Structure formats: structure tokens, C-alpha cells
Amino acid sequence: MSAYQKSQMRNRLLSLIPEQEFQIVAAALAPIELGKGFVIVKPDEPIDYVYFPFTGIGSVVTVSPEGHKAEAGMFGREGFSPTPAGVGGTISIHEVLMQVEGDGLRIKREDLSHCLSACPVFSNLLARYIQAFGSQISFTALSNAVHSIDERLARWLLMCHDRVDGNEIALTHEFISLMLAVRRPSVTTALHVLEGLKLIRAERGRITIRDRQALEAFAGDAYGKPEEEYSRLIGNP
Incomplete structure (x- = not known):
């Protein structure tokens, strides 16, 4: 048993x-x-x-x-x-x-x-x-080939947000840099862009999603298709 x-x-x-x-x-x-x-x-x-x-x-x-x-x-x-x-x-x-x-x-x-x-x-x-x-x-x-670092970061944060409870995600600049295969200064610049648009708040070791809907709009077609495929094959997560 x-x-x-x-x-x-x-x-x-x-x-x-x-x-x-x-x-x-x-x-x-x-x-x-x-x-x-x-x-x-x-x-x-x-x-x-x-x-x-x-x-x-x-x-x-x-x-x-x-x-x-x-x-x-x-x-x-x-x-x-x-x-x-x-x-x-x-x-x-x-x-x-x-x-x-x-x-x-x-x-x-x-x-x-x-x-x-x-x-x-x-x-x-x-x-x-x-x-x-x-x-x-x-x-x-595809995203690595055709989207800007800002859009790729938005997509990645949305994917992280899908997999946690609440709006806070424990992430460091170093880890984001590794995951997106870009230099850390590029991550810092992209975070500033998303912060300036009031989509997120970035603090040391933590990122807070402030406006999920607007973040999805910013990511555009970088986000959504694989999520639709998951729902089609398995159901809403």
C-alpha cells in the first residue's frame, strides 16, 4: 500500500x-x-x-x-x-x-x-x-534566434512565473545570464527596461512580477505557443 x-x-x-x-x-x-x-x-x-x-x-x-x-x-x-x-x-x-x-x-x-x-x-x-x-x-x-534580449527575458520570466506560487521569483542576475546565454550586463540592461515599463521589480536575488498581462503583451509571440501545446496534450496546468 x-x-x-x-x-x-x-x-x-x-x-x-x-x-x-x-x-x-x-x-x-x-x-x-x-x-x-x-x-x-x-x-x-x-x-x-x-x-x-x-x-x-x-x-x-x-x-x-x-x-x-x-x-x-x-x-x-x-x-x-x-x-x-x-x-x-x-x-x-x-x-x-x-x-x-x-x-x-x-x-x-x-x-x-x-x-x-x-x-x-x-x-x-x-x-x-x-x-x-x-x-x-x-x-x-527560435526565440534565441529572432527575439531581442528584452523579449527573451520577458518570455523567460513568464515561464518562471507559470511554475511558482505568487509573484516573487528567487533569481540572481548571474543565473539569468547563464540561462539566457548572454553577458550579465545585458541582463542588467534588460531588467532595467522591464522595470522602467513597470512590468517587474528587480531586487537582489529576487524578481517580482508586477503586471503579468502587460508582460505577456511585451513578450509578444515569444511566449505562448508551447504553453498552448501543453494544454492541448495534457490540459491546463
Whole structure:
């Protein structure tokens, strides 16, 4: 008998599993604190555990052979990571780490493989999330190519806001610089632009969303399409 109940599941995917399958999956889950900077998996290394956050924000980071880094996508309570394990993969080519601390549940990769075989609805749910996450990655690549740093920052902050409670997000300039693959002075300038428009308030280690609707308008077509795809495939997060 699982120690968990579906009503306790603050992870969107786990909350959608049918009760019979939930009991199978939940029996293999264990609680985990996800501190800021916690490394879920290193690039090109075996996946030991798969994580289902309740709170916090994780980043999937692409790392070049020379060590250059850029964020490819982010996830939180709406998803899971590393996604290759959801289709039987055993290695992650990305680095996955927490950019905003939180907590959640994790499962051993081997146990997840058993659950995927035994739980067809759960397996299909993870596959649909992987498709939705792939759309996010593709639009990140598009945004990096065609949008200004101000618009990219607006998009990124909206995505972070989607994954936290309230309007405050614990983020440093250094981390934003890494995630957007730009120099820190560019981040500072972009934050000043958004502050000047009264869209956000930036303080040391913290950003507050002041006007969500106006921030979406500023981001324009940089934001929204992957979120629509998630809703289409899985439902409103």
C-alpha cells in the first residue's frame, strides 16, 4: 500500500494517473528536497533517478564539448525530468539542475521502467509531456534566434512565473545570464527596461512580477505557443 494519496500530488502528471496505476507508481516514489543548484543529472552520464517536482523550477541545459552552456528548457510541477527516461532512455545528453529551490518526489530509473510497462496511461502521459517539452525547446531556439534580449527575458520570466506560487521569483542576475546565454550586463540592461515599463521589480536575488498581462503583451509571440501545446496534450496546468 502506498504512503501517498493522489490528493497529495502537487505534480500535475502524478495527479492525472488513474488510481489503480497511481498505486503502482506511488509505491516506488520517495520524497526529495531540491535545493538551488541541485544537480539532477550531469551531461552524458547515466540517469539514476527521475524527478517529479512539487515546487521549484528546474533547467535543462545544453553543454558544448568546450563547456559553453545555454538553457534549452525549463520544467516544474507541470512535468518531470530527465525526459529520456520516459521513453526508456538511460543517458542524458543535457545537464539538469534546479534554478529555483523546491521539493518533490523521485523514482529510480529502473523502477520507472517497470511502471511504464505496467501502467499504459502513465506511460502515454509521460510521452505526451515529452512532446510538449520538445515544443518548448524548439521555441527556445527560435526565440534565441529572432527575439531581442528584452523579449527573451520577458518570455523567460513568464515561464518562471507559470511554475511558482505568487509573484516573487528567487533569481540572481548571474543565473539569468547563464540561462539566457548572454553577458550579465545585458541582463542588467534588460531588467532595467522591464522595470522602467513597470512590468517587474528587480531586487537582489529576487524578481517580482508586477503586471503579468502587460508582460505577456511585451513578450509578444515569444511566449505562448508551447504553453498552448501543453494544454492541448495534457490540459491546463
